[in-house]
Amino acid sequence: MIPASFDYEVAESAAHALSLLAEHGEDAKLLAGGHSLLPMMKVRLAQPAVLIDIARITELSGIRIEGDEVVIGATTRHAEVVGSDLIKAEAPILAYAAAQVGDPQIRHRGTIGGSLAHADPSADLPMAFLALGGSVEITGPSGVRVVAADDFFVGPFESVLSPEELLSAVRVPRGGSVPWGYQKFVRRANDWAIVGAAAYGGRVALASMGGTPLRALATEQALASGASVAEAALLAAEGTSPGYDFHADVDFREHLARVLVKRALEGKTG
């Protein structure tokens, strides 16, 4: 399968990428690892006229501590997140989630910023990011804005990013001692979650239970009111709107949400 023709531009800096975006407008797409975009282009679900390659912009890559947050450059690849001692110490759920993405080849190419910008409601990193309660730095023509994880995802494959903006960094809280758990139900090793659940402290996020990654708010509120994990997990599907496909119908997804949230709250991974 061969993508439709496009023009290829290499951005030398974030500012250069922004000027290329301003020049080409909605016809342009940013290319980092390309592991969400290129498969869509190959089946012609995406046909950008211009690809702007941002993968080699050094200022957009890397992992560092800033106050009480870990800041991860947007073009940092999953393999780098998985292998980062800093992330393993300060945000272990994120290192674990990144290790669940696809397979080693995919993790050598895919980037954290690309995964969040793609906003797949069944993907690992959007769910982990929502559980962590982080934020993204978005760089646009008028400067940098910071958007909380709770406000970032708008719909299936849709975020608050506008066509002239660039997701430049991901911020997550430092919390090496915060209890966490992560559950992903799949039929094949490198699939997306049929349902996923991530728990971080008192926050619980779900994958594949609606058009965006979702907080299990009823579960969180029950926990905050002193309910047991088992009681709170029974509320995991409340307020969700899962779809159905050949993997699972709605009832099964709701059942999975309750079971996986319980396991995640018990600190289990799998």
Place this chain on the structure above:
Amino acid sequence: MTEIKLTVNGVARSDEVEPRLLLIHYLRETLGLRAANIGCDTTSCGACTVLLDGESVKSCTVLAVQANNRAVTTTEGLVAPDGTMSVVQQAFRENHGLQCGFCTPGMVMAATSLLAENPHPTEQEVREGLEGNFCRCTGYHNIVQSVLAAADKLSGSASSSAEVTA
């Protein structure tokens, strides 16, 4: 057309390519390197796995222009000039790590990358490290044994050369 300059199996290349040309098509059709196969063409099966700057990637999901100024290694590039196969390739042969052979170049490249990152993998780590490569013949048992044998041989030769140095 866009000019790319890269190294393929140690040889410097310079070509004018369409930006939409996939790396697998560049390798197979432009350069005639046919070891990497096109299997699923959807980033799943791993038959097209090659090394990009030493790391395994699926070349059906990489543009040739993304390999500009980088080093690509295909299975052809693992063979020494005198025809000697790499330790990983030999281990696949000695352990019957293949049947039809279609997935084998991808398996060998994925295993080569895995052992570079983790020279002493457990069996579980080998199985997880090959999760991006599908074999429809063998049931994986002999493939995993091949990679473990290669790891043993590589660490053995590493320690013996260390002894020689000492």
